[in-house]
Amino acid sequence: MTLLETRGLSKHFAGLQAVAGVDLAVTEGEVRALIGPNGAGKTTLVGMICGRIAPSGGSVRFDGRDITALPAHRRIRRGMAYTFQITSVFARLPVAENVALAARRHRRGADVDLAVHAALDRVGLGAHIDREAGDLSYGHQRLLELAMALAQEPRLLILDEPTQGLSEAEIAAFKALVRELAGTTTILLIEHNMSVVMETADRVTVLDLGTVLAEGTPREIHGNAAVQAAYLGTGADA
Amino acid sequence: MSDGRKVLLLHGGLLAGLFALHFVLPAYHHGNLARIMVLASYAVGYNVLFGYTGLLSLGHALFFAAGMYGMALPLHHLGLPAGWALLTGLGAGAGLAALLALLALRTTGVAFLIVTLMFAQAGHLTILYFGEVTRGDEGFVIDAAQRVLWGIDLSAPDARYLAALALFAASLLACLALVRAPFGKTLIAVRENEERVRMLGYDTHLHKWGAMVISGALSAAAGAAYGLLFGYAGATFGSVQYSILPLLWVLLGGAGTVIGPFIGTLFMFYLIDLSSDLTTAYMLVAGVALIALTLFAPQGLAGEVRRRLWRWLP
Amino acid sequence: MEIGPYFLLATLEGAVTAAVLALTAVGLSLVFGVMRVVNIAHGEFFMLGAVIAWWVAQAVGGHPALGFAAALVIAPLIVGGLAAAADMTILKRLDYDPERTIVATIGLLYVIQQVTLMTYGPEARPVEAPFGTRLAIPWIEHAEGGWRLYWPWGLSTTSYKLAVMAAAAAVLLGVWALMARTRIGLVMRATQMDRGMALAFGIPVERVYALVFGLGAGLAALAAVLIVPIRQAHYLMGADPLLLSFIVVIIGGLGSLPGTVVAAVLIGLSDGIISVFFSPTLAKIIATLLVALVLVFRPQGLFGTRAA
Incomplete structure (x- = not known):
């Protein structure tokens, strides 16, 4: 199809x-x-x-x-989910909140935390969950973009x-x-x-x-x- | 201690402290603090739009004045009971904010700022134009007999202080709840990077509209309460100065912090109060503060505290 | 007075307003156009021009024309210098961030206004016009036996008011020539188009900005010196020119000089004429709403063609 x-x-x-x-x-x-x-x-x-x-x-x-x-x-x-060519994360917000914003569109409460952890683990950023997104290296910010996309569970x-x-x-x-x-x-x-x-x-x-x-x-x-x-x-x- | 408990302790502690001060403050400062709490509620409302959503409005006096006149006019001219008059004031401010947001949010940045300024200017002039009912700059006094809510005489200092505290507590807790709710968190994200929020599937326009309505409603509630508690409505409260003051309070206290508006209002109120003893040109303090803040401390007092000490500060 | 002569009088008064407004608004427009800075303190630079003119006129003494002539040179220079200093000490340090500069200029507004109140005081004070011959204006009416000329009572202007219009026109031509015909104008326009590129070409952008901010404020001060023999100097007189300049600049198209002048003439004239028929407050309500709606629906201004 x-x-x-x-x-x-x-x-x-x-x-x-x-x-x-x-x-x-x-x-x-x-x-x-x-x-x-x-x-x-x-x-x-x-x-x-x-x-x-x-x-x-x-x-x-x-x-x-x-x-x-x-x-x-x-x-x-x-x-749909879209990741930006020029990294466009929320630099002054924590990594977890970046992904949570994506997850919250169709989840609530504790479910959001689960989705955030799952998405970050999937791209290998699990260890950085509490850092400010702007402090991540460029490569990690690209992975964060990817985690934000995954957390939306797009088709x-x-x-x-x-x-x-x-x-x-x-x-x-x-x-x-x-x-x-x-x-x-x-x-x-x-x-x-x-x-x-x-x-x-x-x-x-x-x-x-x-x-x-x-x-x-x-x-x-x-x-x-x-x-x-x-x-x-x-x-x-x- | 978890961050959530620290937040509760800090803000609950502030409210408890304000309640305790009711019993110990001398009359002069007791009266001042009542006024400060009402004005701080206005600043809390302003902060929802400016601090959390990132929209700089220069026209909030319109909502404050809409609340004040929306309350005072039916009370004064039609004899509406105080409780209902508060509601009409709140409704007038919220309704006006809802309508104007539709127009103003079509613009961004500097244009948004000028559009809000112009609408507020038109509102101020409208109050002056209908001088027969509003009494223009001179304003009108609201009879003490009409300032009774649920049998409580709000013109008495004690009742007035506690009513002001109740309003402030409601505004503060509403703001706290907002920024911890998904809607408020999305607003913060809009402030940080609107395009990214849109591309996460959020209707950012609708969020900004909602923020402006909440902000307008809180400002109007403060305006209505101010008129009722202090028994006066005048066109000055719709002037540019009353759009700039909340900006100043919020900048000083810390934009985008729940407690900042109160701190800023408290400091600036006493700063202006002290300097008006020395000179008629007391607004000089406001001017110097605005320049110094933008230059040296754009985060404000609470913002600096958050940056250096308490990262959990909401 | 009949409606015809009345209308002519209103037009003449409106033309004086328009002339002064055009100068003030072009100053604001220049600053916005080149620097992208919305200067809320612009009205206070206007006020400062009038107050300094009074001081200079007092200090010089002698024939009114002497003091006035001195003020015409000194006031814009002092105000321009102050503005350039404010640019270098405040705006530059904010990196010309649009919102923060606006907040800073609001602060500047209060500082200038309140310092003036502390030093000059709350009184309104006049400056004597250098000359001011009364010129009666004839009107024609249809009487028995055909048309005849007569001099309606009250229909007059002064030579000074005519001189204000001429002076404003001359200064505006000068500004146009400066922008279009000189090297410094070229540098300003290059900076306006692309700040980064201008920097890359070795244009001292910081100095250009200080110059433009000073020039914009100087124009407002000059306009105030011209008007102060007709309207007195007062520490709160900056609010109206600020509001009207905003209206003019926005309707004329942000940053467009010809649009600004056309809008100033239209607004100045209509302000005078509308005030004859409606209350001035109502006229202002309509004007402010118009500005808001223009920004919402036609941000390039009523006369502009490009996006602002």
Whole structure:
């Protein structure tokens, strides 16, 4: 069953076409990677999916309903979770409260504490629960973002460059976590790290200049000449 | 001791101390403290919006005055009993806040501040414009005979002090309950990073609206009580100065702390009281304090205490 | 007086208000435009200009024109200098954080106002106009045998009021020339557009800010010196110019100088004319509500086209 579907989704900023007519269909339970060179429109595209950016044209369907007109918080309530590309935790609040804010949307009382501990343990931040979020290292703040997303128990998890700034060990743990979630949670993953893409994604969509350049399994994409030329060939981010 | 018990002990201790002071204070300070507790309730209301939600309003005098006139006008002109008049005052302030929030919250930052300032200015001018019923700047005195609530004569110093304490206790505990409730915690998160809260699936606009209504209602309750307890309503309470004073009290005491508004009101009241003995230009103290606070202690007194000593301070 | 001459008189009085308002509001607009600082103490700089003008006029003595001329130079300079000092000692240290600077300028408002009360006192004091020939204005009426010219009683202005309008126009032209035609204006506009970029290009942004804050306050002081022979100097006189300047700057589009001038003329004229027909309080209520609604629904101002 298709969980997320975009039709002709477009965005132009003052004459600049950031995203042009993107059709995307993500099946329930799938891990979908979204790759492409810088400025390809990846963040703009997921911004339109989760409602941070109003599209210039096209539509978004989630769980069989057209959500194009819904504001961001209503989309999130329907079961999306979004982690920011630029870390955006509540720096002056404790780590636990950061995650609790996410958990409290559908839990109350002692249940919240359980969910907070579970989410933090899952990303390996259990030991830091009482610290102020702003005191965490950059890598740990990214993991905190991830814990906030997990605590929402989303049906669709949108991760915008989650491994940026993580150490090798943390990246390995992240891959394991995604594999663990796969099957139960649908994941849309913007990622530059090709090893993460190759090892976790079921399918890969390549975006270039705001349009879909190619789509297929990681293996197919790896062998695609056009992708090689547009993206892997330039190799800037790979 | 758990943090929760410390919080209870501190705030309960403050209220108990204020009750004990009722029996020992000399008349002059007894009267002052009654006034301070009512004004501190106003500051508590202001703090809900400014300290906890992060919205700087320069128009809260509108809600304070709405409470005062919403109480005093029906009492004075229509002979409404004091209890009902308090409710009409509260309703007037809360209703006005609910309406204005719809408009003002369409703006952010500096624009929000100017919009609230302008609405309050329009409100103040409206009080002056209808001078025949409001008596304008001169104001009107509320008869002692009308200041009776449940058989208690609120014009008597003892009853007045205890009524002021009751109001302050209610405001303080309401604020404490709010910031420990999920709604209040979400407000704090809105102050810290509104966009992130939105992307966690919360309707931040609705939360800010709710904060403004609560803040307006608390301010109006203080305004209504002030009029009833001290027997006077005047346009001055709707002027810009009465929008700036709660900001000053909260900044001094510590924005975003439950106890801060009281501390700030207490200090500033006596500072202005002492300096008005020396000069007519007593508002100079307020000006210097505002500049010094923004420069050197943006956290305020309770905020500094929280930063250095008691991290659990709500 | 009939309605026609009455209307003309109201327009003339309104034009004086508009001229002074335009100067004051352009000062406020300049500060907001370049520094993104909302200066709540702006009205007090205006008041300070008037009070210093009185002091200078007293000190100089002799022919009124002498004292007035001295005040015209000295008052804006002192006020501008004080403002620049306030910028360097207070606003700069707040990193121009929008909300904290506003709180600080509220503090500044009380400090200036209350110090003036302590030193200058609560009295309202006049400054004598340097000249003030009464100019009667003719009106035409239809009488038997055709149109004729007559001089309605009370319909007059003074040469001084006309001079105020001319002076305001000249100063505004000067400000425009400064911004559009000089190197320092270019530097200011560059700072306005992108502070970080200006810093990167070696523009001494801090000094530009101090200059702009001083210039803005100086314009308010100059406006006050011009008006003080018509309205007296008083320590509370800053409230109205502040409110009206806000109205003008917001309706004209935050930070836009031409919009500000157009709005000042409109508001100044209509303030005079509306006050003839309605109570001034009602006029102010309408104006403040209008400003609030403009900010809510049209933040770029009624005349602006770009987002503020």
